[in-house]
Amino acid sequence: AQKVTQAQTEISVVEKEDVTLDCVYETRDTTYYLFWYKQPPSGELVFLIRRNSFDEQNEISGRYSWNFQKSTSSFNFTITASQVVDSAVYFCALSDLTDKLIFGTGTRLQVFP
Amino acid sequence: DAGVTQSPTHLIKTRGQHVTLRCSPISGHKSVSWYQQVLGQGPQFIFQYYEKEERGRGNFPDRFSARQFPNYSSELNVNALLLGDSALYLCASRRGQGYSAFFGQGTRLTVV
Numbered sequence: 001a002q003k004v005t006q007a008q009t010e011i012s013v014v015e016k017e018d019v020t021l022d023c024v025y026e027t028r029d030t031t032y033y034l035f036w037y038k039q040p041p042s043g044e045l046v047f048l049i050r051r052n053s054f055d056e057q058n059e060i061s062g063r064y065s066w067n068f069q070k071s072t073s074s075f076n077f078t079i080t081a082s083q084v085v086d087s088a089v090y091f092c093a094l095s096d097l098t099d100k101l102i103f104g105t106g107t108r109l110q111v112f113p
Numbered sequence: 114d115a116g117v118t119q120s121p122t123h124l125i126k127t128r129g130q131h132v133t134l135r136c137s138p139i140s141g142h143k144s145v146s147w148y149q150q151v152l153g154q155g156p157q158f159i160f161q162y163y164e165k166e167e168r169g170r171g172n173f174p175d176r177f178s179a180r181q182f183p184n185y186s187s188e189l190n191v192n193a194l195l196l197g198d199s200a201l202y203l204c205a206s207r208r209g210q211g212y213s214a215f216f217g218q219g220t221r222l223t224v225v
Contacts, residue, residue: 004155035213043201045156045216091155099144099210100169103155 002027004094006104013082014112021077021107023092029053034068034075035093035101045091051075082111115140117206117217125223126194134189134220138206144168145187146214147179150201162187163210194224 003026013019025034036048049059051068059066063080079086089106118137126132138145144163148156161169162181176192185206191198201221205214 037216042218043203043221044218045203045205047213047215050213093155097211098161098169099146099207099214100158100161100171101146101148101156101205101214102158105153105155 002029002032002094002096002102004092004102004104006092006107008107009105010108010110012110012112015083016081017111018078018080019082019109019111021079021090021092021109023075023077023104025073025075025092025094027094027096029096031097033095035095036066036075036077037091037093037103039089039091039106041088048077079109082109084111084113087111117204117215119202119204119217119220121220122218123221123223125225128194128196128224130194130224131190131192132194132222134191134202134204134222136187136189136204136206136217138185138187138204139208139215142206142208142215143185144207144209144212145181145185146205146207147187147189148203148205148216149173150203150219152200156203159189168210191222196224198222199224 005024032053038046092104093101146161147159150156158171160179165181181187201219203219204217
């Protein structure tokens with residue numbers, strides 16, 4: 001069975017701190033996709049990144065970076081120099097070739113000025 | 114280009130009633146999926162449609178049904194509403210199978 005675990009329920013940081021959100025997944029598939037979504041208070045899920053299981057290269061996009069490690073089944077997300085606008089709930093998700101997304105329970109990030 | 118649009122944004126219904134939620138995908142996207150997000154939880158998969166055919170169904174009772182129209186828009190119907198159906202219902206669209214999913218702002222349903 002597929003499963004996504006986000007052990008951090010809530011994280012609070014002060015602006016300009018770096019913060020890492022953890023994601024651990026379980027799957028028996030050899031081909032799968034991993035995602036991160038941001039959900040601000042408005043409710044819309046904002047797509048951040050998609051990685052396939054064959055691409056373990058880390059990715060950096062501005063202040064955001066992602067570390068994919070198949071050996072530990074982890075897909076962690078780091079925000080560098082956090083800002084108040086980064087405050088949201090962040091979801092890690094997993095899908096197989098059916099495109100059905102399995103979400104974790106989310107991590108609420110609060111960035112204080 | 115417009116993103117995924119859902120209507121209505123908020124809805125209050127009474128137990129036992131029926132509700133229809135609507136979703137218009139991003140232009141050019143042929144796949145629509147529905148998710149239910151209960152407060153404090155991650156979204157749970159309900160249905161997936163691609164080219165007007167059901168391609169997947171989550172672990173939801175038969176009170177939940179959906180369809181996709183020729184213009185790729187979609188409706189989610191829920192019959193005999195229960196208090197536990199209160200949730201944010203999210204629609205996601207994809208260009209096709211294997212592409213990333215983009216979500217709408219959701220419909221917040223409250224059953225009283």
